[in-house]
Amino acid sequence: MTEDDPLADAILEHWSACTLPVGQRTRAGTAFFYNELVDSTPEGEHVREWWLTADHVTRTKVGEVRLRPELIEPAGVAPSYLAMVDFDEMWSRRSGVAVMRTFVLHDHAAKKGWTWAAAQITHGVAATAEHVRAVDAQPRRAYALGHITREAGAPGEQRPLAIATSNVARDPDGLVRWQGALPDGFAGGPVFVAERRGDGREFVLLCLGLIASADRNPEVRTFDAIRSLIEQLTRPRPAKRGFFRRRQPDGTKSGKNPPGK
Structure with a gap:
């Protein structure tokens, strides 16, 4: 954990409200909100909101999502947690990452008379693909947000938010890894790095990706992979080929047989 670190303080100030504790027992993890920019016009920005975490955190029939009281408006109207049935079917997954649109979270809140006050x-x-490529074998300071768990398997356990610091580096296989161990519950949490700007005395904080596993030296699934998965999910699907009917000028219909007929 960190003490007297201005970058850690900045991360907590700006993004401590983007995370939620998810799961329990061996699948305790952290999920966070991501706001994808679709396009920008003079009239405003069109965005899509996603919920991101590690793949293995979502592999359960009933998912437990802790509701942080400070992220609920008005205060005191929501339960302490949600038990989400068919949780494993709500997610799309690839390469250790799980993503889903946040409609279900906002729809549930609206039905119950409250709203989310979460950040994204x-x-x-x-991080862009260029930022990700800049991560090499040289260790680089990094920060992770996660909701720790002290009593594995305890339903409704309070899971406070914590920030951890270590280094990230690219291993010989080309994978970006967090160096060292993390407390239980950090899987799926966001990872931040600082990017030098201008004359090198200024820093800009970037979210590099998320913690993809719960083991020592866990892989960090970077945002280029996350964006690739999201683009695949939102890409327009081509029209299906096969049998169709077309109306002729005389009102009759002609047909085209499916391939092989």
Whole structure:
């Protein structure tokens, strides 16, 4: 953990409200909100909001999502946690990452008479492919947000938010890894690095990606992979080929047989 670190303080100030504790027992982890910029016009910005975590955290029929009281408006109207049925079917997954749209969270809140006051990792904060390529074998200071768990398997356990610091580096296989261990519950949490700007005396904080596993030296799944998965999910699907009917000028229909007929 960190003490007297201005970058850690900045991360907590801007993004401590973007995370939620998810799961319990061996699948205790952290999920966070990501705000994807779709396009920007003079009239405003079009965005899509996603919920991101590690793949293995979502592999359960009933998911437990802790509701942080400070992220609920009005205060005191929401339960301490949600038990989400068919949790494993709500997510799309690839390469250790799980993503889902946040409609279900906002729809549930609206039905119950409250709203989310959560923050998001925005498009501009999420690392680009160029930022990711800049991470090499040289250890680089990094920070992770996660909701720790002290009593594995305890339903409804209070899971406070914590920030951890270590280094990230690219291993010989080309994977970006967090160096060292993290407390239980950090899997799926966001990872931040500082990017030098201008004359090198200024820093800009970027979200590099998320912690993809719960083991020692866990892999960090970077935002280029996360964006690739999201682009695949939102890409327009081509029209299906096969049998169709077309109306002729005389009102009759002609048909085209499916391939092989």
